[in-house]
Amino acid sequence: xxRVRIAVDCMxxxxxxxxxxxxxxxxxxxxxxxxxxxxxxxxxxxxAASWPRCTIVATTEIVAxxxxxEIALRRKKDSSMRVAISKLKATATSPALADVCVSAGxxxxxxxxxxxxxxxxxxxxxxxxxxxxxxEHGEFTTMLDLGANVDCTAEHLLQFAVMGSALVSAxxxxxxxxxxxxxxxxxxxxxxxxxxxxxxxxxxAGADGHLNxxxxxxxxxxxxxxxxxVVCDGFVGNVALKTTEGLASTMSRFIREEFTRTWxxxxxxxxxxxxxxxxxxxxxxxxxxxxxxxxxxxxxxKSHGSADAYSFGRALARAYDAARNRLLDQVHDRIxxxxxxxxxxxxxxPVRPAA
Amino acid sequence: xxRVRIAVDCMxxxxxxxxxxxxxxxxxxxxxxxxxxxxxxxxxxxxAASWPRCTIVATTEIVAxxxxxEIALRRKKDSSMRVAISKLKATATSPALADVCVSAGxxxxxxxxxxxxxxxxxxxxxxxxxxxxxxEHGEFTTMLDLGANVDCTAEHLLQFAVMGSALVSAxxxxxxxxxxxxxxxxxxxxxxxxxxxxxxxxxxAGADGHLNxxxxxxxxxxxxxxxxxVVCDGFVGNVALKTTEGLASTMSRFIREEFTRTWxxxxxxxxxxxxxxxxxxxxxxxxxxxxxxxxxxxxxxKSHGSADAYSFGRALARAYDAARNRLLDQVHDRIxxxxxxxxxxxxxxPVRPAA
Numbered sequence: 213x214x215r216v217r218i219a220v221d222c223m224x225x226x227x228x229x230x231x232x233x234x235x236x237x238x239x240x241x242x243x244x245x246x247x248x249x250x251x252x253x254x255x256x257x258x259x260a261a262s263w264p265r266c267t268i269v270a271t272t273e274i275v276a277x278x279x280x281x282e283i284a285l286r287r288k289k290d291s292s293m294r295v296a297i298s299k300l301k302a303t304a305t306s307p308a309l310a311d312v313c314v315s316a317g318x319x320x321x322x323x324x325x326x327x328x329x330x331x332x333x334x335x336x337x338x339x340x341x342x343x344x345x346x347x348e349h350g351e352f353t354t355m356l357d358l359g360a361n362v363d364c365t366a367e368h369l370l371q372f373a374v375m376g377s378a379l380v381s382a383x384x385x386x387x388x389x390x391x392x393x394x395x396x397x398x399x400x401x402x403x404x405x406x407x408x409x410x411x412x413x414x415x416x417a418g419a420d421g422h423l424n425x426x427x428x429x430x431x432x433x434x435x436x437x438x439x440x441x442v443v444c445d446g447f448v449g450n451v452a453l454k455t456t457e458g459l460a461s462t463m464s465r466f467i468r469e470e471f472t473r474t475w476x477x478x479x480x481x482x483x484x485x486x487x488x489x490x491x492x493x494x495x496x497x498x499x500x501x502x503x504x505x506x507x508x509x510x511x512x513x514k515s516h517g518s519a520d521a522y523s524f525g526r527a528l529a530r531a532y533d534a535a536r537n538r539l540l541d542q543v544h545d546r547i548x549x550x551x552x553x554x555x556x557x558x559x560x561x562p563v564r565p566a567a
Numbered sequence: 568x569x570r571v572r573i574a575v576d577c578m579x580x581x582x583x584x585x586x587x588x589x590x591x592x593x594x595x596x597x598x599x600x601x602x603x604x605x606x607x608x609x610x611x612x613x614x615a616a617s618w619p620r621c622t623i624v625a626t627t628e629i630v631a632x633x634x635x636x637e638i639a640l641r642r643k644k645d646s647s648m649r650v651a652i653s654k655l656k657a658t659a660t661s662p663a664l665a666d667v668c669v670s671a672g673x674x675x676x677x678x679x680x681x682x683x684x685x686x687x688x689x690x691x692x693x694x695x696x697x698x699x700x701x702x703e704h705g706e707f708t709t710m711l712d713l714g715a716n717v718d719c720t721a722e723h724l725l726q727f728a729v730m731g732s733a734l735v736s737a738x739x740x741x742x743x744x745x746x747x748x749x750x751x752x753x754x755x756x757x758x759x760x761x762x763x764x765x766x767x768x769x770x771x772a773g774a775d776g777h778l779n780x781x782x783x784x785x786x787x788x789x790x791x792x793x794x795x796x797v798v799c800d801g802f803v804g805n806v807a808l809k810t811t812e813g814l815a816s817t818m819s820r821f822i823r824e825e826f827t828r829t830w831x832x833x834x835x836x837x838x839x840x841x842x843x844x845x846x847x848x849x850x851x852x853x854x855x856x857x858x859x860x861x862x863x864x865x866x867x868x869k870s871h872g873s874a875d876a877y878s879f880g881r882a883l884a885r886a887y888d889a890a891r892n893r894l895l896d897q898v899h900d901r902i903x904x905x906x907x908x909x910x911x912x913x914x915x916x917p918v919r920p921a922a
Contacts, residue, residue, distance in 0.1 A: 348817050359751055362759045396714055396805040404717045404802055431806045432813025447759055448806050450751040451786045451799075455807045458787025459814050462703050463850060470846045477842045484839040487832045491825045495818060 215245050216535045217310045218528060219299040222252035223274045223292040225316025225517045225524070229256040232316065235524035240265055243532065249310050251296040271295045275321045277517055284321035285328060293317045297329050300510035308510075311535040314502075314527055316515035323360050323505060330510035333544055335551040338364075339507035340372045340446070341514065342379055344500050345456065347437030354380050354389075355434060355442045358503060359450035366409035369393070369443055371551070373414055373423055375506040376441035378546040382539040383530070389440035391418075392429030394448060402428060406445075414443075422550040460495055502527030504534060511540050570600050571890045572665045573883060574654040577607035578629045578647040580671025580872045580879070584611040587671065590879035595620055598887060604665050606651040626650045630676045632872055639676035640683060648672045652684050655865035663865075666890040669857075669882055671870035678715050678860060685865040688899055690906040693719075694862035695727045695801070696869065697734055699855050700811065702792030709735050709744075710789060710797045713858060714805035721764035724748070724798055728769055728778055729905045730861040731796035733898040738888050744795035746773075747784030749803060757783060761800075769798075777905040815850055857882030859889060866895050 222232040229252060236248055240263060247265045250257050254270040261268065273288040284291065299310040315322050323339065332339055342356035356376050361368060373391045380389035393411055395403045400411055411428065418425030426439045431452060434442055444452070467488070471481035481488070493499070497516075501523040505512040511534055515527035577587040584607060591603055595618060602620045605612050609625040616623065628643040639646065654665040670677050678694065687694055697711035711731050716723060728746045735744035748766055750758045755766055766783065773780030781794045786807060789797055799807070822843070826836035836843070848854070852871070856878040860867040866889055870882035 348820060362751065362762075394806060396717065396802055396809075407717075407802075430813075431809030431811070432816070434810060435813040435817040444806075447751055447762075448803055451749060451803050451807055452810045454751075454786030455789060455810050456786070456814055458785075458790040459811055460818065461787070462790040463815065463818050465703060466846055466849050470842045470849075471839075473842075473845075480839040480842050484826075484835040487825045487828075487835050487839075490828075491821055494821050494825075 215247055216243075216312070216532050217247045217249065218531055218535070219249040219251060219269075219296040219310035219313040220528070221293045221296040221313070221315035221317055222250050222257060223271075223317070224322075225515060225519060226277065227518075227520075228252075228274075231519065231521045231524055233257070233260060234521040235528060236260070236266075237263065238521070239525055239528045239532075246532065249296070249299055251299070252292040269295060269299070275317050275325075277318050279318060279321060281320045281324045284318065285324050293322060294325050294329070297322075297326050297510070297512060300330060300512070312511040312513065312531040314513045314515060314524075314531045316517055316519050316524060316527070318517070319359065319514060322512065322514055326505055326508050326510070326512045330508045330512070332507050333509055333547060335547045336371050336375070336507035338368055338371070339505055340375060341449075341503050342376055342506050343453070343503035345434055345453075346494065346500060347435050349437040351437055352384075352500065353434050353437055353442055354440060355444070355449060355453070356506065357444065357446040357449050358453050359446045360505075361446040363447075364406065364445035366406055366413050369406075369410035369445065370413045370417060371507065371547075373417070373425070373441065373443045374546050374550045375543055376443060377423060378543040379504055379506060379534075379539060380440050381546075382537040382542045383533050384440075385537075386440060388424040390424045390426045391441045391443060392426045392433060392439035394434075394442050394444035394452070395428035395430065397430065398428050400428070410443075417550055420553060422553055457497060460497065464492070464495070498523035499526060502530035504530070504539075506543060509540075511535055570602055571598075571667070571887050572602045572604065573886055573890070574604040574606060574624075574651040574665035574668040575883070576648045576651040576668070576670035576672055577605050577612060578626075578672070579677075580870060580874060581632065582873075582875075583607075583629075586874065586876045586879055588612070588615060589876040590883060591615070591621075592618065593876070594880055594883045594887075601887065604651070604654055606654070607647040624650060624654070630672050630680075632673050634673060634676055636675045636679045639673065640679050648677060649680050649684070652677075652681050652865070652867060655685060655867070667866040667868065667886040669868045669870060669879075669886045671872055671874050671879060671882070673872070674714065674869060677867065677869055681860055681863050681865070681867045685863045685867070687862050688864055688902060690902045691726050691730070691862035693723055693726070694860055695730060696804075696858050697731055697861050698808070698858035700789055700808075701849065701855060702790050704792040706792055707739075707855065708789050708792055708797055709795060710799070710804060710808070711861065712799065712801040712804050713808050714801045715860075716801040718802075719761065719800035721761055721768050724761075724765035724800065725768045725772060726862065726902075726906070728772070728780070728796065728798045729901050730898055731798060732778060733901040734859055734861060734889075734894060735795050736901075737892040737894040737897045738885070739795075740892075741795060743779040745779045745781045746796045746798060747781045747788060747794035749789075749797050749799035749807070750783035750785065752785065753783050755783070765798075772905055812852060815852065819847070819850070853878035854881060857885035859885070859894075861898060864895075866890055 340357035344352035513531040695712035699707035
């Protein structure tokens with residue numbers, strides 16, 4: 213791949229073009245090998261008309277942050293989100309126009325449209341949402357699913373493990389990322405029936421060399437960096453993610469409150485400012501924005517709806533890395549390798565002791 | 568109740584008597600209306616022989632932190648944990664000798680023994696573990712279940728809501744604590760099938776005035792203090808709790824690392840010390856130790872296994888408050904009121920819009 217072509221849904225998110233355009237402009241400047249397709253309302257995108265390496269794709273509709281999935285899917289056929297995703301697909305008359313798509317819009321609508329337009333990869337029943345959380349090693353733990361699938365089977369969790377491994381291989385260059393199953397204890401007998409069966413499937417895939425399976429992990433292991441990839445269903449993952457965001461915000465607020473309590477603490481805050489700034493940078497969620505929608509026949513990245521320009525730029529960077537490292541091919545190859553080697557009916561997999 | 572009698576499993580936890588005894592001694596000094604039953608190995612408890620308002624109950628076995636439930640239940644019939652719980656029960660020859668029991672031992676064994684010895688309250692299928700998490704209002708959010716039940720039905724979640732409400736009423740004195748259902752979005756259509764049905768049951772109980780039902784809450788609402796009681800299944804609750812503990816510990820570590828990076832940051836740390844201490848006190852998990860095992864015909868509290876003497880003292884204090892405020896009677900009354908007013912077959916409850 214010589215150049216990376218990113219289709220950007222410029223209207224998505226809480227702030228739309230007022231943050232997506234400045235982020236795109238900065239990204240173009242720092243990435244000479246990037247071409248952008250800016251998708252959105254013609255008026256809103258007018259400022260970008262003269263930018264280099266940009267193509268403006270005018271659309272007439274916007275998927276609102278609170279639009280039900282059905283509206284996005286059935287009614288708004290000329291939405292910026294839908295058109296941006298469609299650029300990943302080849303048509304009868306033209307090859308695909310973009311390598312990856314980024315949107316800060318409504319997650320449910322984005323997943324539904326991406327699934328409808330792109331279809332899932334063969335061997336994958338359900339796409340999953342994967343994102344990264346900073347850990348104590350100064351690295352990142354990749355976690356999935358973060359909310360696309362509330363009711364999962366053991367087979368779905370195995371598929372998530374395969375996709376998560378491929379994601380980490382592609383983006384971080386680790387050849388055999390370790391995978392943990394999020395559970396409520398480290399022993400194999402812990403957890404719900406689905407989780408126990410998922411553990412069996414994962415152990416089996418690990419024993420056969422298709423996955424670097426670590427075993428069960430618990431909530432605190434996400435931050436300890438015990439494994440590279442944490443696998444869970446979308447309900448648990450979403451609760452864990454929002455719990456994380458909530459606690460980080462509450463702790464930051466407590467710090468602020470304590471440092472602004474009296475004139476003396478305010479003075480202490482001034483002296484401690486450089487330290488507090490470094491701390492803030494380490495836990496700043498803006499720095500690791502950009503979740504991957506995995507398992508589709510196309511690369512779609514989701515930015516936080518409330519992202520600012522810096523944060524949206526991070527999502528563009530993750531999308532760029534994924535495209536540059538051929539994430540789609542890597543996921544596809546991993547799936548073929550792992551899932552085809554599994555028994556046709558995964559229910560037949562014998563329970564094996566951990567390798 | 569004139570006096571509060573607490574049965575303490577002195578052998579439980581990672582540190583046993585070396586922390587439980589000092590905590591008991593301090594608690595006796597600060598609570599003149601308390602009598603303690605100190606349960607454990609005779610040698611270990613010898614230092615307490617001369618303490619006032621103490622009865623030593625010598626036992627010959629200890630449930631280890633990693634003992635399987637079956638060992639605790641079937642083999643170690645003279646364990647300190649089992650004997651401490653048994654003091655809550657009247658026998659043919661004597662009334663109950665304690666009002667509440669506290670242990671820092673193995674959670675699975677404690678729940679299994681408590682359930683076996685005490686039985687559940689009528690109307691409750693499964694006991695739940697409830698604990699508190701500090702929120703932004705400077706108050707506490709009560710959360711249950713935190714790990715006793717990995718596979719829950721909608722009816723179980725309704726029972727948890729009733730028990731959690733009674734707990735908050737009894738301990739915090741709030742007459743109508745608000746209850747939220749932990750979900751992945753605020754809309755009623757969100758979540759798994761079980762969660763959606765639980766939402767229907769809770770809305771119905773709320774509309775009938777049996778519960779102050781708020782609606783769905785998300786992971787970040789735990790810390791925002793959106794509701795007094797957050798209800799979830801034990802898998803999700805346990806993951807959320809351990810995620811919380813993990814992130815709090817990681818953030819504290821980041822703060823420590825940043826403040827010890829250079830001589831200059833160390834100087835800043837000295838100046839900021841009083842502020843950092845206040846901050847640490849606000850997020851210190853030791854301060855809110857003590858989870859309630861709810862739904863049993865007896866009051867049992869669980870301390871963190873790694874508790875120090877201060878923290879174990881907090882668990883004693885929560886147990887004391889619960890007994891003093893007749894938590895058991897309150898839970899019982901609430902259950903009678905709420906569950907008996909529900910239709911015999913909760914599956915028949917019509918879906919109602921939020922009140």
